[in-house]
Amino acid sequence: MNVRAIAARALVQVLGEGRSLAAVLPPALSRTESRNRGLLQELCHGVCRWLPQLQALLDRLLARPLASTEHAVRALLLVGLYQVWHLRVPEHAAVSETVAAARQLRKPWAAGLANAVLRAALRRREELAAALKADPEADTAHPSWLLERLRRDWPDDWPAIVAANNARPPFALRVNARFLDREAYRRHLAEAGHNAAPAPDAAGALILEAPVEVALLPGFNEGWVSVQDAAAQLAAPLLQVRPGLRVLDACAAPGGKTGHVLECEPGVALTALDRDAGRLDQVRANLRRLKLDARLIAGDAERPADWWDGVPFDRILVDAPCSATGVIRRHPDIKLLRRDSDIPALAERQRAILAALWPLLRPGGRLLYATCSVLRQENDEVIAALLAARADARAQPIAAGWGRALAHGRQILPGDADRDGFYYAAVTKHPVASRGS
Ligand SMILES: C[S@@+](CC[C@H](N)C(=O)[O-])C[C@H]1O[C@@H](n2cnc3c(N)ncnc32)[C@H](O)[C@@H]1O
Structure with missing residues (x-):
């Protein structure tokens, strides 16, 4: 046909x-x-x-x-x-x-x-x-509800966001540091006829000059490399893991960040949770390819009583379900499938996940909240709600050369250094009496 x-x-x-x-x-x-x-x-x-x-x-x-x-x-x-x-x-x-x-x-x-x-x-x-x-709407190729939100949240930046959303995304790779370094992998790519350049701020990130079928990437089946945007590669270092720590990756599927955390530190005890058992199979397949191991649980982050063994975690990564308004250039159907009314509903879910998981964090522990959204209602406002509800929660400013500092977290807008749009906030638990945890 x-x-x-x-x-x-x-x-x-x-x-x-x-x-x-x-x-x-x-x-x-x-x-x-x-x-x-x-x-x-x-x-x-x-x-x-x-x-x-x-x-x-x-x-x-x-x-x-x-x-x-x-x-x-x-x-x-x-x-x-x-x-x-x-x-x-x-x-x-x-x-x-x-x-x-x-x-x-x-x-x-x-x-x-x-x-x-x-x-x-x-x-x-x-x-x-x-x-x-x-x-x-026709000029920007964005629905009016989204345009309005971008204008409200980013009065100076919305034209650049719109332009980035309508551009073709780069093909980004994450080199598995357990097997080889970025420069060595770049040489393998060059031998196979593919040019790539290192991306800033993410130690393992390479940007390919032109897309390649993943199966044709050198060492892909052996776990040398994964496909992941450079913005998503900032999560694992922000989690600050060490050998022996208990780590919960609470919204893990398909396992991009799970794999990266374990590549950075295979000596952690990692639990990868996802509500969607089918998507959890993708985490399993990814970890097998990368030759890494984690405890996988199909469960709802909002209902820890159903799956938690009662032992606190030292680190919790919440890569929350979100509007994905930071990755429209990769998934342009988001503009058609999302509705304005989805945003408050998603923010409600995000707040509920954080509220449910906070008691699972050990005092002195660190929670990293991430979304691929550019909307404040899903980002800093969600963290503000956690901080207001929990006396033992402290936002830890993320000092970095990438993105822009907000009141609590850090925002990358799509197209900033050619990255996807992402939000990160780090919150630590202080050993003081808390309201309600
Ligand atoms: C943004 S994706 C995670 C991407 C993943 N961290 C990665 O880097 O590959 C969000 C995930 O959260 C899961 N999810 C949504 N609500 C959940 C809940 N209440 N409990 C656990 N997982 C949930 C979804 O099934 C989806 O796989």
């Missing part, structure tokens, strides 16, 4: 059924010839990345709105518009392939429509571009 038709089918599930690209793309890719996989990925990510803009464009180009049941035709027209508006696909190929895809989707009536819409987009480019510029 034509790759535009496959993309349209995959996108119907995201746009019409609310499924994520992460769920929909892998099966679609496995049914696609390897030479077309890059284009399929590009089309699906690109349509999600630019959807508010492409939809505004389509609305202007259609003489009458499409019937609300014509999901596949709408998705295909968006795929076509993405190609002519944002990709350097030659015009005749973009138009003729999209027209052919309409027939393959068994919508022959839409072939003429696709031809007319795409040719009109090309012909009226300047006039349409001016109209899109005047509409903030």
Whole structure:
């Protein structure tokens, strides 16, 4: 099947059924010839990345709105518009392939429509571009609720955040220091024909010049290297582990940070918890590949009574479920799938997880709270609530050259040093009488 038709089918599930690209793309890719996989990925990510803009464009180009049941035709027209508006696909190929895809989707009536819409987009480019510029949602390709929150939280930085969210992310790797150092791995990459540069502030981070299929990375199956953004690689050092400490990774799956903590210090006793037993299998597989070991528990961080053995932890990492507004460049469907009302609900969950886990931290212990969100309601405000509720909780300022200091934690905005957006706050427990713990 034509790759535009496959993309349209995959996108119907995201746009019409609310499924994520992460769920929909892998099966679609496995049914696609390897030479077309890059284009399929590009089309699906690109349509999600630019959807508010492409939809505004389509609305202007259609003489009458499409019937609300014509999901596949709408998705295909968006795929076509993405190609002519944002990709350097030659015009005749973009138009003729999209027209052919309409027939393959068994919508022959839409072939003429696709031809007319795409040719009109090309012909009226300047006039349409001016109209899109005047509409903030279309211009930024962000839904208005998110734009409003970014403007409120980051009055000076929101244009840079929007630009970073719409850019393609770098391909970042974490070199496993137990096996080899970053420079040695860089040489292996170079021998395999892949150029990479070291990233600042994260000792094991390399940024590849161009994406590579993970299975083709030297030593991947042997555990030499993992795929992880440089911002996420800041967590393990911030946890300040030593041999013999009891560590809880409370929201562990798929295990990116679990693996890194153990690579930094295999001598800790690490418990990796996640509510989702299926995702916990990914932690197991990752640790096996890295030749590391942890105690894995499928359980709810909000309900320690169900799984905790009563022995306190010296370190707790809470990499909380969040809006993922810091990683939109990697998961552009977040812009379509999230709603404004999700944010207070997520903040409530984050506060509840911290409140439930705080009693599990040993006095003198350290809790690291992390999110890949840029929204204050999920970040500093969650930590402020913990500090207000617990007299024995003290925020420890994170002195670092990366990100920006907030009242309690440190925020990296997406695109800062080409990193994902991340928030980190460190809180220690003081051995004083506490209210309620
Ligand atoms: C941001 S992801 C964690 C990413 C992971 N730390 C890594 O570095 O690969 C958040 C995880 O929290 C889990 N989660 C959500 N609510 C939870 C809860 N109440 N208790 C335990 N895990 C939870 C989700 O299943 C998800 O796997």
